[in-house]
Amino acid sequence: MDGTVLAANDNFLELMGYSFEEVRGKKHALFCERSHVASDEYRAFWEKLGRGEFIDGEFKRIGRNGREVWIRASYTPICDASGKVVRVIKYAMDVTETKKATAEASGKMAAVDRAQAVIEFDLAGNVLAANQIFLDLTGYGADEIVGQHHRLFCDKEFVRSGEYKRFWQRLTEGHHESGEYKRFGKDGKRIWIQASYSPIFDLNGNPFKIVKFAMDVTDTKLKAAEAESKVTAIERSQAVVEFDLKGNVLRANPLFLSALGYEADEVVDQHHRMFCDPLFATTDAYQRFWQKLGRGEVDCGIYRRVGRDGREVWIQATYNPIFDMEGKPVRVIKFATDITEQRRRNAEFEGKVQAIGRSQAVIEFDMKGNILAANPNFLDLLGYHEAELVGKHHRMFCDVSYAKSDEYRLFWDKLAAGEFHSGEYYRLGKNGRELWIQATYNPILDANGVPQKVVKFALDVTASKLKNAEFESRVSAIDRSQAVVEFDLEGHVVGVNENFQRVMGYSKRELLGQHHSLFCSVELVKTQAYRDFWIDLNKGLTQTGRFHRIGKFGRDVFIQASYNPVMDVKGQIVRIIKYAYDITDQVKLEREIRTTSSQMETVVKDLTQSIEEITSSASNATTLATQTQKNAEEGYAALANAISAIELIERSSNEISDIVKVISEIANQTNLLAFNAAIEAARAGEHGVGFSVVAGEVRKLAERSSQAAREITKLIDESVSRVGQGTARSRDARSAFERIVESVGQTSQSIHDIADCTGAQQTVSSDVVRLIHDLSRATSEAAA
Known part of the structure; x- marks a missing residue:
């Protein structure tokens, strides 16, 4: 009873991996871990068997080469006639796989409970229990959900739907449900979960509760939506083509077809080699290319392809294997960008780099930022000589506060890590002169990919930066x-x-x-x-x-x-x-202008008509004034002639007056002679009577002549006086006629001026009518 092996059947030996010769006479401890053999538990195990007690259970044992074996065994003590235990028979079954499965299941359950949200429901849908992850996910405490129905976590409309009723009906019938579900936590928090609802069966195979295992996939769901959007964006921006693992085209997007010049029906089901140079398609390298993709390895780089018309097409592409749920590649998707033009330009880059050196500011730094060299353009731009720069640190071109910042330190850390930098930078030249440069900081790598130095290419964009600032100001002003x-x-x-x-x-x-x-x-x-x-x-x-x-x-x-x-x-x-x-107010004003213009056009037309009538009247007045002036001049001339005649009459009257005076003097002398003759006749007496009579008659005649002379003189004096008055009045009339002629001349000139003005006014009014018409038309066109 010391545990020595006496016998073993083939099943036991096969289970433990030994032959009988290897175990016969060996101790039972051979099949146990050393730590277990040295334990009190193992000693008690054999003491119990020594007392004749039966032992049954699952035991961990060690087979050949330390292999772990789990057995379901019973140790049965065999006693002799005196009741003394003489040996122990062990009956065992290999439960290693079962034990491992159970351990694995327990471990998985524990892992699930640690990693997933778990909640249990009765068949009516009421919550029985939930783990902490589920509580944290939904934001509830256990006391807030135990006893509550599952609908607490669902949208109200979904709960009222037939689909929800069928969901629980299938679960109560023992059917498993899984998928992505939208649920609601505390305070209406929206949650997306990947969950499985698993009925738990009793010994009779009847479900008695539901266990739900769930994972929060809210972020994944959002990321998936974002990824889908990104894929859509890629489809819009890149050439995409899918192949099976043999290289046959499954589909191609329009950008790919456009880049290669094909239609979709011309490429689908065709092999990828149709896009390759025929010689390359027969090479081992091409075969290895597809073998690599078939193994699920990504291939990316720059590729030369051939378009439909035989033209050379260069693409920057990645060939990406797509895997199934088991991780096996099932197809290949290719994302590509047409870089034909870029590739063609690359052939010119070497010359262009030299041209850059001639046209751009170039400076080199070591990986700590110390200046190694600078070209003349850089020196001219910053205002330094090369001797003033070499060995100095890049920070000399930067603002002091920026040079001390974490951002500046990170800038050089990234360059040291081989990261490229480009952008617009604010820098300081000699004497603090402010500059803006468009620059690229390019780490130069050695053969092992380790950055050795940094080359910076720069352009002075100070002027354009100022213009951009002005442009932004203008845009802001527009806004x-x-x-x-x-x-x-x-x-x-x-x-x-x-x-x-x-x-x-x-x-x-x-x-x-x-x-x-x-x-x-x-x-x-x-x-x-x-x-x-x-x-x-x-x-x-x-x-x-x-x-x-x-x-x-x-x-x-x-x-x-x-x-x-x-x-x-x-x-x-x-x-x-x-x-x-x-321009609402302007349009209203234009409408008012059109209305007012129409009214003004009518008024100005009437004015024009009146001006035309005035012009006609002025023309007639001009004619009449001319005729009046002519008549006045003729009257003036006639009056002047009349005055001349009157002056002649005045002179004749004066001469007649002189003659009458002579007659009067003769009559007086005749009367005197007649008087003297009468005196002489009286003296002559009778002889002088006849002479006296004649003398008397002569005297009477003389008196009458004298009287007539006096009357003629009186009349002539009156005539001379009146002729004088007529002459004065004629002269006054002539002066008046002179003034009339002058006034008529002035009137005639004024009428001429009026006629000219009315003509000009008529022209202006016509222009006004035309301008008003144009204004009306312009406002109508502007409104249209």
Whole structure:
């Protein structure tokens, strides 16, 4: 009873890996771990058997070469006639695999409980228990969910659906459910889980509870959505083609087809070699290329391919094996960028590098930032001599605060790690002169890929930087002064400034996501012209002009605007930006101008007609004034002749007066002689009677002549006086006629001037009518 092996059957020997000769006479301890043999438990084990006690259980034993064996065994003591234990018979079954499976299952359950959210439900869906991970995931405490129904974690609409009822019906029938589920934690927190609902069966095979194992895949779900978006973006930006593992084309996107010049039906099911040089396709290197991909290895690099028309195409590509759930490659997807032009340019790079040295500022640093060399362009740009730079640190070109910063230290750490840097940099030249440079810092690697030095190529962009600042200021000024709105290519608002909100009367929240048609009348939106408007914008055509739009509450808004397609670096239109300013008041004013212009045109036409009548009257007045002047001049001439005749009459009257005076003197002498004759006749007596009679008659005749002479003299004096008065009055009349002639001349000139002015006024009024007409037409055209 010391554990010595007396006998063993073949099954035991096979299980433990020994032959009988190797175990006969050996101790039982041969099959146990040394630590176990030395333990009190092992000693107690044999003491119990020595007392004749039966032992049954699972035991860990060690087979040949230290192999671990688990057995289900019973140790049965055999006693002699006196009841003394003389030997022990052991019956054993190999449960190593079962034990391992159980241990593995227990370990897995423990691991699952540590790694996954676990929750148990009864068949009615009520929570029985949940582990801490589930509680942390949902944000609940155990006391808040135990006894609650599963619907606590679900969307209310889903809970009311037939699908939810069928879900629990299948679980109660013993069916397993798994998948991705959207659930809700405490306070409505949205959670995506990858979960399995597993019915647990009793000994009769009937389900009695449900255990759910879940993992939080919210981040994964979001990342998957992001990845899907990225793949879509890649499809839009790169050439993509898929192959089976033999190299046959499964599909190709439009960019790939365009790059190689094929249609889809020309490449699908064709072998990849159709894109290769025929000689290369027959080489071992090409066979190894596909063997490598078949093993699931990625291949990337620059490849020479042949297009449909035999043209050479260079691509930067990655060939990426796609694996199934078992990790076996099932197909190959290739992402490629056409670098044909770049490749062609590479042939010129060596010469260009030299040209760069002649045209750009170039400086070299060691990996600590100390200057090794600088070309003349760099020296001229910074204002130094080479002797002033070599051996100095790069920080001499930097602002002191920046040179002391962690950012600057990280800059050189990245260069030391072989990372490329490029961008615009603020630097200081000699005497603190400020510069902006567009530069690249290029680590130069040795044959082992270790950075040895840094070469910097730089251009002075100080002037362009200032211009860019000015440009940004202008753009900012436009944003401050004009209404600006951005649309996607379908016409939906993606951005607005405050001016646009103010013009249209909407808030930013009301506008984002709305279609451009919101601002247009229903009639316009239904027209072909409106559809053509957006088609042209999507073609890259700018639209400018005056537009009628509808603001909030149906308010009419008139804008002067330009719709400008915005392109990315590839020349593809990505959005539409509209610059506009409000001309509603101007349009109203133009309408008023058109109305007033029409009224003014009518008034000016009437004025023109009146001026034409005045012109006609002035012409007639001119004719009459000319005739009047002529008549006045003739009257003046006639009056002058009359005055001359009167002056002759005056002279004749004076002569007659003199003659009458002579007659009067003769009559007086005759009367005197007659008187003397009467005296002589009286003296003669009777002889003088006849003579006396004659003398008396003569005297009477003389008296009558004298009387007549006196009357004639009186009349002549009156005539002379009146002729004098007539002469004076005629002279006054002549003076008046002179003034009349002068006035008539002035009147005639004034009438001529009036006629000229009315003619000029008629011309001006015609011009005014034309200008008003043009203004009316211009405002109509502007409104259109």
